Amino acid sequence: MGTGDGRFVLDQAKKFPHKLCIGLNAAADALRKSSLKTQTKSERGGVTNALFVWANVDSLPPELEGIASEITINYPWGSLLRSLVLPDLEVLRGIARLGRPGASLTLLINISVFDNPTYCQKLGLPLRKPEQLGDVLSAAYCEVGIEVKHTRLLGQNVPYRTTWGQKLTQGSGRRQTLVLDAIIR
């Protein structure tokens, strides 16, 4: 969800050829280049087990309900970040509906933004202490059947690379990522 340029989706599809990897993003332009790869044969650098969907998290396609065994949201921004950290329970229910029972949900959130209250307000984000965000979200997510198993704060050693993750964690200054691992009930 919020796949940006789709690099992570293509990487996962190559790494796990037996899986179908679906990337959803609100901005269609970002998906164009990676989408073309799904139309190209693998001998020519294409990826045949990936699919991209132009979709907003607040109105997800019903066709995708109940099909995911793993859901990943890497470095959300804009309305996606807002929905996840407020949190907006309706949006969370929509995300949870995508998963089969027992599906995993992994979030990687850049929390350095919470160090700057003025910027947070400008973005419509709630004011949160970065070190408390994991606990606040765990309690709220529980209400919609998303059971948070653990949360941790990481510096540069994030579990995998994405285009935005790389920009954020390799930039200057204090960059912290909240990793939240959950199960959909």
Ligand SMILES: C[S@@+](CC[C@H](N)C(=O)[O-])C[C@H]1O[C@@H](n2cnc3c(N)ncnc32)[C@H](O)[C@@H]1O
């Ligand atoms: C900072 S980028 C991260 C992109 C990618 N996950 C990465 O790590 O490189 C945030 C992405 O979230 C998408 N996004 C923002 N609001 C969204 C929404 N309401 N629904 C779906 N995607 C959204 C943006 O279009 C953008 O591609």
